[in-house]
Amino acid sequence: MTAYLAQRLLLTIPTFIGITLIAFLVMRLAPGDPAELRAAGGLGAAAGAGISVEKRGAVDEAMAQWRSQYGLDQPLHVQYGVWLKNLATLSFGESFKDNQPVWNKIAERLPVTLTLNVWSIIVVYLVAIPLGIYSATHPNTFGDRVTTLAAFVLFAVPLVWAATMALVFLCGGDFYYLFPPGGLESLDFSNHWPLWKKIKDHAWHLFLPVVLLSYDGFAGLSRYMRSSMLEVLGQDYVQVARAKGLQEKTVILKHVLRNSLIPQVTILASILPGLIGGSIIIETIFSIPGLGQLGYESVLARDYPTVLALLTVTAVLTLIGILISDVLLSIVDPRIAFGRRLQ
Amino acid sequence: MYCRVWRTLLALLLLLGCGDQTEVIVGEAQTAANTKVSGPPVTGDWLVLHTLSDPEQLNPLTSSDAGSSEVLAYVFEALLTRDPRTLAFKPLIAEARPEISQDKLTYTFKIRKDAKFQDGRPITGEDVLFSVKAIKCPFVNAPFLRVYYDSLVDAQLVDPYTVRFSIKEPYFLNESVLGAIAVLPRHYYDPGNLLAHVSVRDLTQDPAKLPEAVKQFGEQFNRNYSRDPLGSGPYQFNVWKTGREVELVRDPDYWGNGKTGIDQPYLDRLKFRVINNFDAALIRLKSGSLDYMEVLQPVQHVRGTESQRFKQDFRKYEYYAPTYTYIGWNNDHPIFRDKRVRQAMTYLTHRKQIVESVLFGLGEVVDSHIYLFRPEYDKTLKTYPFDPQKALALLHEAGWRDTDGDGVLDKVIDGEKIPLRFEIKINSGNAVRKSVALVLLDELNKHGIAASVRELDWTIFLNDVKNHQFDAVVLGWQMSTTEPDAYQVWHSSQAANKGSNAISYKNDRVDEILEQYRREFDEQKRIQLYKEFQQILHEEQPYTFLYVSKRVSAVHRRFQNVEVFPDGLRPIDWWVPASRQKYGSTITSR
Numbered sequence: 001m002t003a004y005l006a007q008r009l010l011l012t013i014p015t016f017i018g019i020t021l022i023a024f025l026v027m028r029l030a031p032g033d034p035a036e037l038r039a040a041g042g043l044g045a046a047a048g049a050g051i052s053v054e055k056r057g058a059v060d061e062a063m064a065q066w067r068s069q070y071g072l073d074q075p076l077h078v079q080y081g082v083w084l085k086n087l088a089t090l091s092f093g094e095s096f097k098d099n100q101p102v103w104n105k106i107a108e109r110l111p112v113t114l115t116l117n118v119w120s121i122i123v124v125y126l127v128a129i130p131l132g133i134y135s136a137t138h139p140n141t142f143g144d145r146v147t148t149l150a151a152f153v154l155f156a157v158p159l160v161w162a163a164t165m166a167l168v169f170l171c172g173g174d175f176y177y178l179f180p181p182g183g184l185e186s187l188d189f190s191n192h193w194p195l196w197k198k199i200k201d202h203a204w205h206l207f208l209p210v211v212l213l214s215y216d217g218f219a220g221l222s223r224y225m226r227s228s229m230l231e232v233l234g235q236d237y238v239q240v241a242r243a244k245g246l247q248e249k250t251v252i253l254k255h256v257l258r259n260s261l262i263p264q265v266t267i268l269a270s271i272l273p274g275l276i277g278g279s280i281i282i283e284t285i286f287s288i289p290g291l292g293q294l295g296y297e298s299v300l301a302r303d304y305p306t307v308l309a310l311l312t313v314t315a316v317l318t319l320i321g322i323l324i325s326d327v328l329l330s331i332v333d334p335r336i337a338f339g340r341r342l343q
Numbered sequence: 344m345y346c347r348v349w350r351t352l353l354a355l356l357l358l359l360g361c362g363d364q365t366e367v368i369v370g371e372a373q374t375a376a377n378t379k380v381s382g383p384p385v386t387g388d389w390l391v392l393h394t395l396s397d398p399e400q401l402n403p404l405t406s407s408d409a410g411s412s413e414v415l416a417y418v419f420e421a422l423l424t425r426d427p428r429t430l431a432f433k434p435l436i437a438e439a440r441p442e443i444s445q446d447k448l449t450y451t452f453k454i455r456k457d458a459k460f461q462d463g464r465p466i467t468g469e470d471v472l473f474s475v476k477a478i479k480c481p482f483v484n485a486p487f488l489r490v491y492y493d494s495l496v497d498a499q500l501v502d503p504y505t506v507r508f509s510i511k512e513p514y515f516l517n518e519s520v521l522g523a524i525a526v527l528p529r530h531y532y533d534p535g536n537l538l539a540h541v542s543v544r545d546l547t548q549d550p551a552k553l554p555e556a557v558k559q560f561g562e563q564f565n566r567n568y569s570r571d572p573l574g575s576g577p578y579q580f581n582v583w584k585t586g587r588e589v590e591l592v593r594d595p596d597y598w599g600n601g602k603t604g605i606d607q608p609y610l611d612r613l614k615f616r617v618i619n620n621f622d623a624a625l626i627r628l629k630s631g632s633l634d635y636m637e638v639l640q641p642v643q644h645v646r647g648t649e650s651q652r653f654k655q656d657f658r659k660y661e662y663y664a665p666t667y668t669y670i671g672w673n674n675d676h677p678i679f680r681d682k683r684v685r686q687a688m689t690y691l692t693h694r695k696q697i698v699e700s701v702l703f704g705l706g707e708v709v710d711s712h713i714y715l716f717r718p719e720y721d722k723t724l725k726t727y728p729f730d731p732q733k734a735l736a737l738l739h740e741a742g743w744r745d746t747d748g749d750g751v752l753d754k755v756i757d758g759e760k761i762p763l764r765f766e767i768k769i770n771s772g773n774a775v776r777k778s779v780a781l782v783l784l785d786e787l788n789k790h791g792i793a794a795s796v797r798e799l800d801w802t803i804f805l806n807d808v809k810n811h812q813f814d815a816v817v818l819g820w821q822m823s824t825t826e827p828d829a830y831q832v833w834h835s836s837q838a839a840n841k842g843s844n845a846i847s848y849k850n851d852r853v854d855e856i857l858e859q860y861r862r863e864f865d866e867q868k869r870i871q872l873y874k875e876f877q878q879i880l881h882e883e884q885p886y887t888f889l890y891v892s893k894r895v896s897a898v899h900r901r902f903q904n905v906e907v908f909p910d911g912l913r914p915i916d917w918w919v920p921a922s923r924q925k926y927g928s929t930i931t932s933r
Contacts (some may be wrong), residue, residue, distance in 0.1 A: 062486030
């Protein structure tokens with residue numbers, strides 16, 4: 001077990017370096033120059049207006065000065081090396097935008113995204129697992145078809161459209177005012193409010209974003225659940241359990257459900273990065289200051305340190321997620337052999 | 344004020360600036376039910392404003408985005424400001440406009456003795472001098488702002504309330520540049536007085552030779568002051584919740600309270616709510632969690648805000664935004680070298696129809712690059728109407744004929760027969776410019792001109808423009824609402840080295856006018872020079888000037904004294920009668 005773990009851990013290192021290298025290159029080879037962007041902003045040239053030829057020299061110098069401040073005048077491989085070195089000390093450097101450590105920016109927004117995603121994962125599981133069980137226990141009935149169809153229709157609805165529709169019709173425009181049109185708290189929110197009032201306010205604001213973030217997950221998960229359960233239902237031991245005279249409820253919940261959950265463990269791998277991978281669409285439409293919004297704004301501003309930090313954190317979480325699910329899988333299902341036993 | 348001056352400064356090099364409209368406005372406000380309340384203005388209530396994204400940082404020198412300067416305009420004050428209506432200079436932190444020496448190279452400002460920062464400490468010449476040093480300090484992360492102050496070579500304290508600036512060369516906009524210096528409290532931004540022992544002149548020398556303290560100052564200034572601004576303006580910074588809102592609170596002890604000639608603030612709080620998209624912002628406006636949207640999208644103006652219910656709660660204001668859109672013809676291109684061809688192109692551009700159909704009527708056809716309401720604007724220019732016949736006649740006169748019967752006009756230029764075929768480049772993602780190009784294209788193709796449109800990614804597009812790699816482009820410039828200086832766009836020297844004269848316009852008389860204009864300190868003479876300049880451009884049509892577009896803002900009706908100024912709306916003047924205040928009044932003096 002230890003050797004297996006060690007082997008897996010060692011394997012993640014080249015994977016990790018590969019991921020960061022690609023991320024670094026993609027970011028840096030994309031068109032756009034942060035110095036030019038800042039020069040345009042600093043000079044107010046919203047339309048890329050440029051500057052007089054006499055001042056051109058001064059501006060070029062200013063840009064060179066700005067680049068050297070952030071080490072952008074070094075060759076790419078040197079910059080990547082520096083970035084890796086900083087990473088070894090767990091530092092992502094400073095944002096181009098406001099010279100604040102990138103960690104602070106992420107830490108500031110992490111709770112928001114976490115709240116949103118934890119709730120949405122809970123909702124997905126709470127809805128999709130029972131839905132899958134129902135479909136599997138009533139295969140090819142009318143109910144199964146309806147739930148399957150509904151799940152797939154939801155899966156196919158574009159999030160941008162659904163979110164915009166929800167905003168227009170439910171958030172107090174010209175139609176119903178059931179939910180707030182974005183944000184995380186009311187305008188008059190105060191820390192002096194009693195706890196229940198704060199919770200109520202947050203819940204009211206989170207409801208739509210969480211529902212919207214969750215709905216397309218129903219289809220995938222419930223189908224997984226359905227198929228793995230159907231597979232288990234065909235096993236001999238289920239027949240045996242039934243033959244023993246166990247109640248159908250006990251058969252399903254105790255024998256079938258447990259065993260059909262094994263494949264779901266692999267899905268765990270995607271949950272961890274999913275926790276922090278903010279949804280740009282939802283966060284933008286509902287003006288929620290989470291990591292998705294941060295990432296989007298950073299890409300637009302070519303704020304390399306922030307973008308790279310977000311990519312790296314996501315990559316690390318994905319790798320950890322895969323590692324955990326591999327290990328869990330081998331614990332849950334002893335038939336899966338560790339590498340060592342194979343030899 | 345701060346914003347005003349700040350933008351004036353930008354206008355300098357970039358022909359940027361704000362609006363200038365005195366007569367056009369308020370389609371609806373006049374017909375609306377009269378909600379005017381009599382009696383003197385009272386304080387209290389909040390204004391919740393829309394901002395599209397978080398400010399980058401709230402440091403008046405190192406921030407460079409529009410979101411930051413919008414907020415900071417309420418917190419910081421400059422030496423001079425402009426009268427909102429006439430845009431004439433008006434003293435703010437300075438006692439009066441500067442004394443300018445005979446040779447136009449020294450400017451002396453006297454500082455008001457009664458002005459105070461928000462922490463109660465008085466503003467002195469030392470703070471002004473510090474503010475200049477901070478800009479000039481090479482370690483402060485404001486390299487682009489420094490470019491503007493390139494010609495400022497020295498500044499000295501004559502006495503504790505008098506500052507003298509030395510300038511490299513005479514230029515009529517120097518007063519505007521110097522007047523725009525925002526005054527920062529030295530005791531707050533440089534508590535260790537690290538810049539005390541260097542002069543402004545020292546700071547322009549080689550950075551390597553500067554004392555360690557200067558470097559230390561720069562690092563502290565860049566790092567520690569990005570979120571808590573402290574100035575002398577009517578509003579104090581209160582809180583910034585990242586990605587959600589920035590809140591400013593009225594300073595009850597503002598030094599300017601009750602002083603004539605100083606803007607009087609009434610609203611207790613200004614909340615800048617971050618809402619990343621316009622649809623969501625409009626819905627928030629309707630649901631009552633926003634009071635004011637400065638920019639409504641044209642389609643929102645036409646569709647989303649016409650209901651009776653909306654009009655009951657909000658009033659819309661229309662005013663010109665100081666930007667113009669144009670088609671630039673590459674004057675070096677064999678086809679467009681001939682001014683008759685350029686004139687023909689303008690005759691073929693149905694500008695009225697473009698404004699009607701593409702802009703939903705929210706715009707005005709223009710024939711010059713000077714903002715419509717400036718005194719420099721030449722009202723005698725006779726607009727080029729949409730007239731295909733005249734255009735064809737001009738092309739014919741210039742020698743363009745379909746000699747080979749392929750349906751495309753052609754002409755022998757430099758011994759080579761070339762067809763009248765060219766490409767209009769536009770940047771992708773700008774639907775308006777694309778529509779403009781397509782409307783024109785349609786017309787051109789009808790008359791044997793084989794034009795095509797190419798959409799390019801912004802950075803690539805810009806690179807092509809700067810390197811003169813185009814036949815024609817659709818682009819926009821911002822205009823100055825204050826004294827314009829178009830040198831950068833039209834002087835022939837600016838065609839080289841990626842300058843702004845991307846179409847390579849060259850005219851000796853125009854060069855002469857542009858140079859003379861910059862050194863002319865008499866406004867009337869400057870106006871005369873620019874009128875002649877516009878006549879020349881009008882005849883030559885290096886650009887086909889298209890339109891100035893209009894902006895529509897929506898403001899909740901409880902706000903009084905909402906007026907349209909050349910630079911748009913000014914929330915600083917607004918107030919709400921006590922009976923209609925939504926959020927009440929809570930601010931008391933220290």
